[in-house]
Amino acid sequence: MTVDARRPLGWAALVAALLVYPFVDRALGFQTVHAVSDGMIYVLLALGLNIVVGYAGLLDLGYAAFFAIGAYSMGLLNSPVLGSPLYGYPWSFWVCIWIAAVVSALLGVAIGAPTLRVRGDYLAIITLGFGEIIPVAIRNLGDVTIEIGSWRPIERLNLTGGENGVNPVGRPQLPGVPFETDPVPWYFLILVIGALSLWAMNRLRDSRLGRAWMAIREDETAADCTGVNPISTKLLAFALGASFSGFAGSVYAAKLQAITPGAFEFQVSIMLLCMVVLGGAGSLKGVILGGMLITLFDRVVLTQTTFMVRALGRTIGVPALATADLTLWRWFFFGLGLVLVMLLRPEGLAGRRLRPAPVADEAEDILDVVRAPRVDGVPEWLRERAQNGVAAAPAILDVRSVTKRFGGVVALNEVDLVVPRGAIIGLIGPNGAGKTTFFNVVTGLVRPDGGHITFNGVGLVGLRPNAIVARGIARTFQSIRLFQNMTVLENALVGEHCRLTATVPGAVLRPPAVIAEETRARARARELLTFVGLGGKENELARNLPYGDQRRLEIARALATEPRLLLLDEPSAGMNPREAQTLTELIGLLRRELALSVLLIEHHMEVVMGISDRITVLDYGTRIAEGTPAAIQRDSRVIEAYLGTGYEQDLAG
Amino acid sequence: MLDLADVSTYYGNIRALRGISLTVAPGEIVTLIGTNGAGKTTTLRTILGTVRPHRGTVSFNGHRLDTLTTNRIVRLGIAQSPEGRRIFPRMTVLENLELGAFVRPDREAIAPDLERVFTLFPRLRERSAQKGGTLSGGEQQMLAIGRALMARPALLLLDEPSMGLSPILVDTIFRIVEDINRQGTTILLVEQNARMALRVAHRGYVIQTGRIVLHDAAAALLRSDLVRKTYLGEK
Structure with a gap:
C-alpha cells in the first residue's frame, strides 16, 4: 500500500541490487544467473497459483497444467521447424506471450467452471486429474489421424511434438539485445515481466476484486449473502491465476529453447504449492521468498553441497560420500522444510501473524465499553441512499404461502409474512421452528418448494443470494459469520462490493474514477464502523474482536450493502441485558433515521417486544400467531409453545 | 473441590x-x-x-x-458444555449423546441417562436419527448440553x-x-x-x-x- 512512500531508500537499494546483480555475478564468476532466472520463472508461477490458493482459497493440485499450456502455446506458435500445417511459420515472441496468457486464462475458466460447486478435497482431486490429463494429452497429440470411413481429413498431424516435445522454440527478437546463451538478457526480460506481474497483483489484491477473493476464501456463504457473486469471483481467480502461468510458460519455453511434456508433471504442481505454503499463502512477499528459497536451494545449494561432500569424501577416503548426490534428496529436504515451517510458523515464513487483540485496558470504565449509538453518528451517505428509494409497493417484503421441505421434514408450511415499509417485524418461535430457514429462503440460500416472495414489487424466488443483496436485502447470521482473517475495515468494504464497479483493468490501471470510488468506499466504511462503535479498530483482524464487537461488525457489513x-x-444472542438495550436503540435508530425495514429473529423478549411493530410466531414450520406484541404475549398458543409462564415474572424482574 | x-x-x-x-x-x-x-x-x-x-x-x-x-x-x-456448540455435525443426535458418555466406566447407567436427556429435551428424541449438523442452532445447543450431561461429571x-x-x-x-x-x-x-x-x-x-x-x-x-x-x- 504505502510501503513505497515510507521506505523509498529500501526500495531504491533493492532495485539497484537487482540491476547490478548479474554483472557482479559475472565479475566474480559465480554463474548463478541462470538459476536465479529460472527461479524467477517459478516465482511468477507461484504468484499466479497464489491468486487461486492464497487469495481465493481454492486448493489447486494441478497448476502445472497451466504452465504447460503457456509453454506449449509459445512453443507451437513460435517454433520455426514444427511440421504442422497449422503453425507454418513462427510468430513473434511478443505476440505469442499474450496469446499464451489468453489461452491459459480461457483454460482456467474451462477447468474452473465444472468445479464451481465443489470445494476443499473434491476441488483438489478434480484439479489433480486435470494436471494429469494435460501432459498425457500433449504426449498423445504428436501423431493425430482422424478417419471417417475412407476419408481422412487429418492424417498423421503432429500437433504437439508428442514425447519429443517442441525443439527448437523461437527466441524473442529485440533490436540490439542478443537473446542467446548469455543468461543476462533473459534475466532482465524475466525481471521486467515479473515486476509488472507483481505490480498488477499487488493492485488487484487491494481492490474490490481482491477483497472478494478473500471473502470467498473465508466464508463463501457469507460472501454470497454480502453481495459477492461466488461464481464469477472464482472463475476470475482461475482465469487470472492461469494467465500469469501463461507468461511464465512462454518465457520458460523460449529460454530453454525446447519443451517436453515431462517438464510439467505432478511434482511441478506440488513444488509450486510448496513455494506458496512455505512462504505464506496470500502474501506476495512470502511467495517470492518461498519460490526463491526452494529454487535456489535446489539449483545452487544442493549442487554446491554435493561438490563439497564429494571432495570431502575423496579427501578422507569414504567412497559413499565421494559418490553422493544430494540433488536426489531434494524431495526429502522440501518435505522436511515444509514440515518444520508448518510446525513452527503455520502461517508461512512471511504470512500474516494471527495475534489476538489486547483486552480492554485496565483503566477503561466498564460502562464505556458499551457505547450507545448516536443520531449524529448516522453516516450522511446512508441517509442520502435512504431518500433515493423508490416505493414500488406498499409492503417492502411480501411472502405468500412459502413452503420448504427437507426430506420428510416440513421446515416451512405455507408461511405468509408481510413487512410494511419502515416497519420492524419480529419473528419468534421455538427452537427448530423454521425461523432461520425462513431467512435462508428470503435471502436465496435455500430455494422454496412453493410460494411467492416479492420484494419492492419484484419476485425474488430463483435469484442468487448476491443478486438479492444487490436489490436491497442484507442479513446477519445466528452464529456470527465474519471474514475472520480479514481486517475490520476489509469486512465492511466487502459489504460495499456490490455498490462498487471496478473491473480487472480498472483495478490494475487505477484510472481517476477507480481511485475516487475506492477512496469514497474506504471513507464510508470508516464512517459506518465509527457509527456502530468500532472506530479505532479498523485494522484489527475480525477474528480477534471480542464477541460483542463481532456482532456489531456483522451489522456494519450488512449496512454497507445499502439495504432497504x-x-x-x-x-x-450472547449479549447481557445492557448490551441488548444498546442494540435495541441501534435498531430503532436505523428505522427512524434511515427508514430501514427490519425483520428480526430474537429470543430476548425485552428486545423483540420492545421494538417490534408486529410479531409473527412459527411453530413446526407453521405460522401459529401474528399480531402486535401485546396480543402475542396474551396468545395462549404462543405461551404454551414458546413463552412459557415463567417469562412474565422474568420481565418484571 | x-x-x-x-x-x-x-x-x-x-x-x-x-x-x-x-x-x-x-x-x-x-x-x-x-x-x-x-x-x-x-x-x-x-x-x-x-x-x-x-x-x-x-x-x-x-x-x-x-x-x-x-x-x-x-x-x-469435569465436563463442559456447550463449548461453542461444537457438536459432531456428521454423526447422528444419538451418536453425539453416546459419545458424551465415552469416558464413563459405568456402562449400565448410560441408558437411563440417555432417557433422562430425552425427557429433558423431547425435541432431541424426535430428531435422534438426524445428523447433528442438520439441527437448528437452538437444537444444537440442546444437544451440546445433553452431551455434557451424558458424561455425568x-x-x-x-x-x-x-x-x-x-x-x-x-x-x-x-x-x-x-x-x-x-x-x-x-x-x-x-x-x-x-x-x-x-x-x-x-x-x-x-x-x-x-x-x-x-x-x-x-x-x-x-x-x-x-x-x-x-x-x-x-x-
Whole structure:
C-alpha cells in the first residue's frame, strides 16, 4: 500500500541490487544467473497459483497444467521447424506471450467452471486429474489421424511434438539485445515481466476484486449473502491465476529453447504449492521468498553441497560420500522444510501473524465499553441512499404461502409474512421452528418448494443470494459469520462490493474514477464502523474482536450493502441485558433515521417486544400467531409453545 | 473441590486473566458473570487445560490441573458444555449423546441417562436419527448440553447454556441446572442472563477485564448496585 512512500531508500537499494546483480555475478564468476532466472520463472508461477490458493482459497493440485499450456502455446506458435500445417511459420515472441496468457486464462475458466460447486478435497482431486490429463494429452497429440470411413481429413498431424516435445522454440527478437546463451538478457526480460506481474497483483489484491477473493476464501456463504457473486469471483481467480502461468510458460519455453511434456508433471504442481505454503499463502512477499528459497536451494545449494561432500569424501577416503548426490534428496529436504515451517510458523515464513487483540485496558470504565449509538453518528451517505428509494409497493417484503421441505421434514408450511415499509417485524418461535430457514429462503440460500416472495414489487424466488443483496436485502447470521482473517475495515468494504464497479483493468490501471470510488468506499466504511462503535479498530483482524464487537461488525457489513430491508438473526444472542438495550436503540435508530425495514429473529423478549411493530410466531414450520406484541404475549398458543409462564415474572424482574 | 489461586493466563503477550482466585465447593452452583471479553470463557478454558495459566494454580479434588492434558482433566470428572456448540455435525443426535458418555466406566447407567436427556429435551428424541449438523442452532445447543450431561461429571462447566434458546426453554434449562445439582453434580455456570443465573446459583463472582471485582452470595449480588446497573440493565 504505502510501503513505497515510507521506505523509498529500501526500495531504491533493492532495485539497484537487482540491476547490478548479474554483472557482479559475472565479475566474480559465480554463474548463478541462470538459476536465479529460472527461479524467477517459478516465482511468477507461484504468484499466479497464489491468486487461486492464497487469495481465493481454492486448493489447486494441478497448476502445472497451466504452465504447460503457456509453454506449449509459445512453443507451437513460435517454433520455426514444427511440421504442422497449422503453425507454418513462427510468430513473434511478443505476440505469442499474450496469446499464451489468453489461452491459459480461457483454460482456467474451462477447468474452473465444472468445479464451481465443489470445494476443499473434491476441488483438489478434480484439479489433480486435470494436471494429469494435460501432459498425457500433449504426449498423445504428436501423431493425430482422424478417419471417417475412407476419408481422412487429418492424417498423421503432429500437433504437439508428442514425447519429443517442441525443439527448437523461437527466441524473442529485440533490436540490439542478443537473446542467446548469455543468461543476462533473459534475466532482465524475466525481471521486467515479473515486476509488472507483481505490480498488477499487488493492485488487484487491494481492490474490490481482491477483497472478494478473500471473502470467498473465508466464508463463501457469507460472501454470497454480502453481495459477492461466488461464481464469477472464482472463475476470475482461475482465469487470472492461469494467465500469469501463461507468461511464465512462454518465457520458460523460449529460454530453454525446447519443451517436453515431462517438464510439467505432478511434482511441478506440488513444488509450486510448496513455494506458496512455505512462504505464506496470500502474501506476495512470502511467495517470492518461498519460490526463491526452494529454487535456489535446489539449483545452487544442493549442487554446491554435493561438490563439497564429494571432495570431502575423496579427501578422507569414504567412497559413499565421494559418490553422493544430494540433488536426489531434494524431495526429502522440501518435505522436511515444509514440515518444520508448518510446525513452527503455520502461517508461512512471511504470512500474516494471527495475534489476538489486547483486552480492554485496565483503566477503561466498564460502562464505556458499551457505547450507545448516536443520531449524529448516522453516516450522511446512508441517509442520502435512504431518500433515493423508490416505493414500488406498499409492503417492502411480501411472502405468500412459502413452503420448504427437507426430506420428510416440513421446515416451512405455507408461511405468509408481510413487512410494511419502515416497519420492524419480529419473528419468534421455538427452537427448530423454521425461523432461520425462513431467512435462508428470503435471502436465496435455500430455494422454496412453493410460494411467492416479492420484494419492492419484484419476485425474488430463483435469484442468487448476491443478486438479492444487490436489490436491497442484507442479513446477519445466528452464529456470527465474519471474514475472520480479514481486517475490520476489509469486512465492511466487502459489504460495499456490490455498490462498487471496478473491473480487472480498472483495478490494475487505477484510472481517476477507480481511485475516487475506492477512496469514497474506504471513507464510508470508516464512517459506518465509527457509527456502530468500532472506530479505532479498523485494522484489527475480525477474528480477534471480542464477541460483542463481532456482532456489531456483522451489522456494519450488512449496512454497507445499502439495504432497504435488514434481516437480523438473533442479534442479541450472547449479549447481557445492557448490551441488548444498546442494540435495541441501534435498531430503532436505523428505522427512524434511515427508514430501514427490519425483520428480526430474537429470543430476548425485552428486545423483540420492545421494538417490534408486529410479531409473527412459527411453530413446526407453521405460522401459529401474528399480531402486535401485546396480543402475542396474551396468545395462549404462543405461551404454551414458546413463552412459557415463567417469562412474565422474568420481565418484571 | 475446584480451586483457582491467583491464575493469570495470556494469549500471546496479552493478559486475559489477571490473577483470578475462585473456589467451588462440592454440591454448589457457582456463577461467573461479566461482559463480553471480560475473561469468563478464558477461565473455563484454563480449568479444562485448553489454555495454560502462566501463573497460579488450578486444582481439583487435590489434583493439579494446570499440568494435565484436557482429556486427563475430563477423566477426572469435569465436563463442559456447550463449548461453542461444537457438536459432531456428521454423526447422528444419538451418536453425539453416546459419545458424551465415552469416558464413563459405568456402562449400565448410560441408558437411563440417555432417557433422562430425552425427557429433558423431547425435541432431541424426535430428531435422534438426524445428523447433528442438520439441527437448528437452538437444537444444537440442546444437544451440546445433553452431551455434557451424558458424561455425568462431578463438576459441570456450563458456558452460556441459555444462549439462543426460546424463553420457555430458558426456564427449562435453569430448572435442569437446579435438578442435576440436587442429584449431586457441582456446577460452574457462565451466563449472560445474569438474573436467571443468580437466581439458581448459591454464590457468584463478577469478573471485569480479567479480574474478580466482586464475589458474594448470589442473593446479595442480585441486590448489589454494580450488578444491577452493569449486568441487569437497570437504570
